[in-house]
Amino acid sequence: MASTDGVAISLFSGAGGLDLGAEAAGFKVRAAVERDRDASLTMEKNFDTLASPVIQKDILDTPTSEILKAAGLRSGQRPDLLIGGPPCTPFSKSGFWLEWKRQGLDPDASLLQAYTRVLKDAQPRAFVLENVYALTYNNKASRPALTRLLKEIDEAGYNFNMKVLNAADYGVPQARPRLFIIGAPKGKPTPVHPDATHGGKWERRATGLIEGRPHVTAGEALEGLITDPEREEKIGGKYGHLLPGIPPGDNYLHYTERREHPDPQFEWRSRYWSFLLKLDPNRPSPTIQAQPGPNIGPFHWENRRLRTAEVKRLFTFPDEFELVGTRGSVQAQLGNSVPPLLGQKVLENVRIALGGAR
Structure with missing residues (x-):
């Protein structure tokens, strides 16, 4: 396969938090799929590496060939990286009070299969799949979904590592635990998760030694910000x-x-x-x-x-990052995002596994 010089494809892109992390780690996000209009416009306003406009449609109706074409990839080329966080509605902790979600009946669960379909078709040199940590819960919604997801990743030809990372342990001024599954084709070096750089107490870790530098506080993050x-x-x-x-x-x-x-x-x-x-x-x-x-x-x-500028700081989005839409839409875009700094730390390790050159 021909080299593609760090080309990344982004699924379920949202406002592009994970994409910012990928670019900070040296990748180039060349194609993105995001059905929400405001989030798509946010992506187009802030990412000048896109080879084509954001594919603004349901990924279930979007063939992999269309995504590869949007990235400017020719026949015989494959992307270096596939990233994305399928919507977490079926597995989020806040949704478990709904019986039909606990029973695993949410149709959005099929979006995990949309990700693995593109993984199998596109055969990237590495992938990162992000989701809520509740996907690891042992219940009727999460356990079968995770088992099926990991089986499909294996069948697509990939080894992987899976771990829940708390964003605060990586310098983000927000305690935000998220599941990261990262992998590479079988026979190639499998990426490993980054070591924590910060430590401290948070709601799910109320005791114990604080290792590394202290967590970055909300006060430190918002200091000097004029809004x-x-x-x-x-x-x-x-x-x-x-x-x-x-x-x-x-x-x-x-x-x-x-x-x-x-x-x-x-x-x-x-x-x-x-x-x-x-x-x-x-x-x-x-x-x-x-x-x-x-x-x-x-x-x-x-x-x-x-305020919007404060939420951006607490997610580590750049101050100059522009979001499109109403205040409610902006809240949703940020609230669904991977903190860019956390994404960068994860993807720097992925790039190391790829040899650092591609």
Whole structure:
């Protein structure tokens, strides 16, 4: 096969967080598939390496040949890299309260098969598949889906390594655990996951030694950032007035009898953990969601919603990165993203496995 000089193909591209990581690691994202219009326009506005406009259609209706053609690949050429994070709706922790999701009946689960179909057809020299860490759960939705996914990767001709990485352990000012499956064709060096560069406590690791440099905090990430107020930043509704009374780093549990609040408003553990959750400037941000409800944080310690520029900082997107769409659309694009810095660390190891030259 002819050399393609670091050509990467991106599936389920979203706003391009993983793509920014790939480019920082030395790859060139030449083709992208993303059905959301705003996210597609965001990609086109920020990536000048694309050989063609973003393929703005459902990947289930997009043959691999069309994707390879969009990347400018000729007959006999294959990409160096395939990246992508199929939508995580069927396996996300926040969706497990729905019985039909726990039973594994979400049709979006088939998007994992769309990824492995392109993997098998395109035969890239390496691949990175990112997803929610809940895909590793031992339940009726996740276990069969993961088993099938790994079987299809094997049948496509690839060895792989699989690991859940917390973005905060790699210098991202956000505690965001995500599953990364990385691999290469059988008989070639298999990429390994990067070692953590930072350490500290977070919601799922409350005790233990802190190894490496301390986690980057939300306060450090937002220091010196000048932002304009946004219309959507005010907290209203039935419970918005309670936010100022919550200490930084705490949530609705502050207003419970167990915490000895003089006027309890909630029963203990009666709400989701991020309900009225406020950032602590001395710790990384908790996971920022794509579609938070009206009282779902994290909120700024100044008792408001985070502004777009602040969310970008907490994901390690460049300040100059431009997002297209309404404030809700922008939130979804960022909330669904792989933090670019985490993507870069993963993909630097993938490039090493490829020999660093391609």
